[in-house]
Amino acid sequence: MRLVFAWLLALGVLCTAVRAAADEPLAVWHAYRGDEKLALETLLAQFEKKTGRKVEALQVPHDAYAAKLTAAVPRGHGPHVFIDSHERLGDLEERGVVATIPIATAGLDEFSARAIEALSSGAGLRGLPLALKCLALYVNQDLLGLPPASLEGFADLRLPTGVVPLAYETRNMYFHAAVLHAFGGSQLGPNESFGFAGDPGVRSLELVASLTHRGALPEEASGAVVGELFKTGRAAAVVSGPWFASDVGQSVRYRVVPLPKVARAGQPMRPFLTVEAAALTPRGKADPGALALAEFLAREGAEVRARSGRQVVALRELPPGVRDDAFLVAFARQAEDAVVMPSSPRMRATWEPAERALKKALSGTVSPAAALAEAERRFDDVVRPPPARRSPTLAWIVLGLLTLGGSFRFWQKSRGGELGVALRRSIPAYAWVAHAALAIGALVFFPIAVGAGTSLFAGRQGEMHYVGLANFVEILTARGAPLLSSGSFYLVLLITLLWTVLNLALHVGIGFGLGLLLSRPTLALKPLYRVLLIVPWAVPSYVTALAWKGMFSRQFGAVSALVEAFGIEPFSWWARFSTAFSANLATNVWLGFPFMMVVTLGALTSVPKEVLEAAEVDGATRWQRLTRVTIPMVVPTMLPAVLLGAIWTFNMFNVVFLVSGGEPDGTTDTLVSEAYRWAFTRQAQYGYAAAYAVLIFLLLSFASKATSRVSTARAR
Numbered sequence: 001m002r003l004v005f006a007w008l009l010a011l012g013v014l015c016t017a018v019r020a021a022a023d024e025p026l027a028v029w030h031a032y033r034g035d036e037k038l039a040l041e042t043l044l045a046q047f048e049k050k051t052g053r054k055v056e057a058l059q060v061p062h063d064a065y066a067a068k069l070t071a072a073v074p075r076g077h078g079p080h081v082f083i084d085s086h087e088r089l090g091d092l093e094e095r096g097v098v099a100t101i102p103i104a105t106a107g108l109d110e111f112s113a114r115a116i117e118a119l120s121s122g123a124g125l126r127g128l129p130l131a132l133k134c135l136a137l138y139v140n141q142d143l144l145g146l147p148p149a150s151l152e153g154f155a156d157l158r159l160p161t162g163v164v165p166l167a168y169e170t171r172n173m174y175f176h177a178a179v180l181h182a183f184g185g186s187q188l189g190p191n192e193s194f195g196f197a198g199d200p201g202v203r204s205l206e207l208v209a210s211l212t213h214r215g216a217l218p219e220e221a222s223g224a225v226v227g228e229l230f231k232t233g234r235a236a237a238v239v240s241g242p243w244f245a246s247d248v249g250q251s252v253r254y255r256v257v258p259l260p261k262v263a264r265a266g267q268p269m270r271p272f273l274t275v276e277a278a279a280l281t282p283r284g285k286a287d288p289g290a291l292a293l294a295e296f297l298a299r300e301g302a303e304v305r306a307r308s309g310r311q312v313v314a315l316r317e318l319p320p321g322v323r324d325d326a327f328l329v330a331f332a333r334q335a336e337d338a339v340v341m342p343s344s345p346r347m348r349a350t351w352e353p354a355e356r357a358l359k360k361a362l363s364g365t366v367s368p369a370a371a372l373a374e375a376e377r378r379f380d381d382v383v384r385p386p387p388a389r390r391s392p393t394l395a396w397i398v399l400g401l402l403t404l405g406g407s408f409r410f411w412q413k414s415r416g417g418e419l420g421v422a423l424r425r426s427i428p429a430y431a432w433v434a435h436a437a438l439a440i441g442a443l444v445f446f447p448i449a450v451g452a453g454t455s456l457f458a459g460r461q462g463e464m465h466y467v468g469l470a471n472f473v474e475i476l477t478a479r480g481a482p483l484l485s486s487g488s489f490y491l492v493l494l495i496t497l498l499w500t501v502l503n504l505a506l507h508v509g510i511g512f513g514l515g516l517l518l519s520r521p522t523l524a525l526k527p528l529y530r531v532l533l534i535v536p537w538a539v540p541s542y543v544t545a546l547a548w549k550g551m552f553s554r555q556f557g558a559v560s561a562l563v564e565a566f567g568i569e570p571f572s573w574w575a576r577f578s579t580a581f582s583a584n585l586a587t588n589v590w591l592g593f594p595f596m597m598v599v600t601l602g603a604l605t606s607v608p609k610e611v612l613e614a615a616e617v618d619g620a621t622r623w624q625r626l627t628r629v630t631i632p633m634v635v636p637t638m639l640p641a642v643l644l645g646a647i648w649t650f651n652m653f654n655v656v657f658l659v660s661g662g663e664p665d666g667t668t669d670t671l672v673s674e675a676y677r678w679a680f681t682r683q684a685q686y687g688y689a690a691a692y693a694v695l696i697f698l699l700l701s702f703a704s705k706a707t708s709r710v711s712t713a714r715a716r
Helices: 002-023 034-051 062-075 086-094 113-119 152-156 173-182 199-213 223-231 244-248 288-300 302-307 326-336 345-363 368-382 393-415 417-454 470-476 489-518 526-538 541-551 558-565 577-604 609-617 622-650 654-660 671-680 686-715
Strands: 026-030 055-059 081-085 128-133 136-140 237-240 254-257 272-280
Touching: 026 034, 026 062, 026 288, 034 055, 034 244, 034 288, 034 302, 062 081, 062 086, 081 086, 081 288, 086 113, 086 272, 086 345, 113 128, 113 272, 128 288, 128 326, 136 326, 152 199, 173 199, 173 272, 173 345, 199 345, 199 368, 223 237, 223 244, 254 326, 272 288, 288 302, 345 368, 417 686, 470 686, 489 526, 489 577, 489 622, 489 671, 489 686, 526 577, 541 558, 541 577, 541 654, 577 622, 577 654, 609 622, 622 686, 654 671, 671 686
Parallel strands: 026 055, 026 081
Antiparallel strands: 081 272, 128 272, 136 237, 136 254
16 A cells, blocks of 8 residues: 555656646747847747747847856756857857757758758757858949959949948958968868968968958958948948848848959858757757757748748758748858858867957068967967876865864964953854855855865866866966966066056046046036046946947047047057057046046045145145145045055956957956956866966955055054
């Protein structure tokens, strides 16, 4: 009887679990915008109506997509189905984010053979193909009837003044790859080596530099600039993908054609082909509804995605309802001659060195051959094997001894004396602050401890092993290169210190001066001035950084126009360290002086008027009252704010990353941005990045303690 009861109970629990799984909404993550997003939402609503299974869609920013997936999925959270490009799925599969779909289950006859090849992984697929994406040529029909047959032909076009013959992001490696492939080159070479180096890479860079010099291509054109040029009729043609159509809208009468050939190479431009797929996570593979949703999107939803989302669907041929769509037909033709982007994890390591070489070569600071040789060295440095595994026994012994020693020391002090009495007296008060202590411990001390512990490990996420202090040794020895070589810890530290000192001096100087000005009782319209001067501080820093970056554009920036108005020929702000650093400095000073101004206004209120009046009666001049009365009295009040400002500036990331991006050649990177690159652009070396973070923490702790001691000594 008991056995029967146990079986019935187990069966009931199992049925409840199955029903709960069936009732759980299917989570779908994507990075779609515009028409693609609307088409996806339409299909998800149709799937809900057809199956009765609720679906929850979450739009994730593209830049944070991979990081959020790798953080959520291995821990059993995140989506059941996510939509991503095939070149990232290989890396995500190694991290346990992607669950392969057996080919026998998928049924592949109707899909494009190139799409299946791109998604294949052993005996399965990393996802079901949805769309093919590549670059093509958008032609403004009001400016250019028939585009030139070759890329070089754009330089010979006769167009109205102020119109650029061809625009694309020349300093973006994804766009430059189309030219590189025409010369027979590749970004990832044989045996997963750095393929951009060599004669094809040099010839591709020389061609783009020549076309830019002849005015056929704009200089330093970002995606936003390219879009604005085309929409306002100042670009006859642009190179972009299908996503560009939603940005252009109906503002321009255009048509899309395949990319032209490169006359010097005798071959057409061949862009990268990416295959967008609906992939399953391990959580999704365990739920039959997730595979059903992926199949619905890939098969039944193909025509909706093509018609409404303007996607070149990954089928052998376009759906009947869109086969006469010239836009989709053009991209489908271009996809046939595109190069499938490698999905190897090493491919991700090529982007940063390749783009740095691209920017250096096009700025003219070094020759293309030298830039590519340096890029190859950096690639080899990033992908070299991590430090060897070491035994953690010694670390556990040291940690145990330190814990034992600290506990014994605390026990000795608490047995008697003032510490013991104070502890016993404070026990009732601890109950009132326990929740705060737990919150601070969970939100502050625990992450710091985890970060410090991560610095003792190396390897990719999910495959990390203990290496002791090897990461610190590599950082402090510049990874075997000269101590002041490009990207070394010591050179980046010097740049960071220079950055902090100059910013702090200007923040305090400008803020203090404006604070003195606004504190004058006879100044009219003080409330208005205060509001206007606080605006730079109130606007989010990343918005300000992007705005200032646009103003420093060589061809279209307001700062460059102002420089030209003074008779100085516009120049590239990112080609030299001095100008790139100055651009970063100007942006951060704009962001930082309002804080010091507000602190100064508060500090000046603490200066007694009687003291100033007494000094005036004694014959002190205005300058003497300022230097001998006001400043000495406000220094103690402002010192904590100055220390806080120094820490903020030392750790400033947004300005450095968004304005100069580390250009030229990473020389304007600070310690924080360098740590970010090791964590997120250089094969996710979190242990190495964590070691950088620990060193930054130690440096700031030492500086804070030194400043505190100096302040205490002066107060005495």
